[in-house]
Amino acid sequence: MEPLASPAAACPFDPSRDERKSARIAAERISFDPSAQVVRRFWFARDVLRNALAKQAGADSDQVDTGNPDHAPVFYLDGEPHRRKRSAIARLFTATVVTTRYRAVMERTSEALLARLKAAGEARLDVLSLELAVAVASEIVGLTDSDRTSMAARIGATLASSVPSALPRRLARLLQPLLFRFHALNFFFRDVRPAIATRRRARREDLISQLLDEQYSNRAIMIECMTYAVAGMVTTREFIVMAAWHLFGRDDLRARFVGGDETDQLAILDEILRLRPVASVLQRRAAEDMGIGSDTVPAGTLLAIDIRSVNTDEAATGPCPHALDPDRAKRQKAAGGYLSFGYGSHRCPGSQVAMHETRVFLDRLLRVPGIRLEREPQIGWSEMLSAYELRGAIVGCDRG
Secondary structure (H helix, E strand, O other), X not given: OOOOOOOOOOOOOOOOOOOOXXXXXXXXXXXXXXXXXXEOOHHHHHHHHOOOOEEEEOOOOOOOOOOOHHHOOHHHOOHHHHHHHHHHHHHHHOHHHHHHHHHHHHHHHHHHHHHHHHXXXXXXXXXXXXXXXXXXXXXXXXOOOOOHHHHHHHHHHHHOOOOXXXXXXXXXXXXXXXXXHHHHHHHHHHHHHHHHHHHHHOOOOOHHHHHHHOOOOHHHHHHHHHHHHHHHHHHXXXXXXXXXXHHHHOHHHHHHXXXXXXXXXXXXXXXXXXXXXXXXXXXEEEOOOEEEOOEEEOOOOEEEEEHHHHOOOHHHHOOOOOOOOOOHHHXXXXXXXXXXXXXXXXXXXXXXXXXXXXXXXXXXXXXOOOOEEEEOXXXXXXXXXXXXEEEOOEEEOOOO
């Protein structure tokens, strides 16, 4: 099992440099299944994720009930059902579609959001980023028959950790599912059902139309929409805010981003994502005895891959793994985000979408006259998603 490249001879930064903004809360809040073998080595984790015997586990993968096992979202499938579903949705995520159809939505929505910012002189960054992520993902899914600003608020409410923090954690965990169901029903009746009705009359180039062709039930379509809301909307919101926070915090990084071409901008974002993956844990279960390098993982073993640890494994990253170094991936000949989007057959199909919409929005945001970060975000934690939440960041600019 060979590394991607040999680590550099010396650290190009102060060896104590640590730019992991959410590391403390993640260390406090991430919990692993007591029965799981926690994986913190990059090469071991990568080989697990690309092994066909490592089946999806966690994220309620065994509790998704669509009424038809083959109609589960692609994220929860394995084997031939997964290959069929992945192949069917691949046309929605081709590089051409991302850089033409979705790029137009990214640019149009970013301009509208920034016009609102300029008129008001300030705005909440997490609100702007969620509206952008909803606009792009709703184009892919087909949720285009309701007001997107209102839909963004409903999706945010559905997936927020909105139980009052003063409540005991046990009580909060009991109330959370009830709040989730209430907001999910609101999302279904106001956003999902109207979109289904429109596409029953006339199909379009989107996911809901495809699901109707495959005879999915309303329940199964709703589950798909909620899955994409998590994978394509909420996580992108968090990453946009995190990336902006880093760029506002380092003048040299901001200048390089604004002055760089698309390739350089994506390299910066990839390195931020390596340090600050939104998803913290991926779980797999060995269907049979599984050879990983020189090790054998017994059948039935639950493996919890600690993405934060594997992304800072010095054996793969080279020296100074906790420093933000946009040249790292090129130097190491590695995929810039490392395992932040997963790996193998289950690598996130919308990774290009997320990175391009983040790049398009931040490129325009940082060119707004007088743009500044007036208030840094507060870091919270989503128990539901096992991911950081960034709320309350305020960006200000010259009004005009």
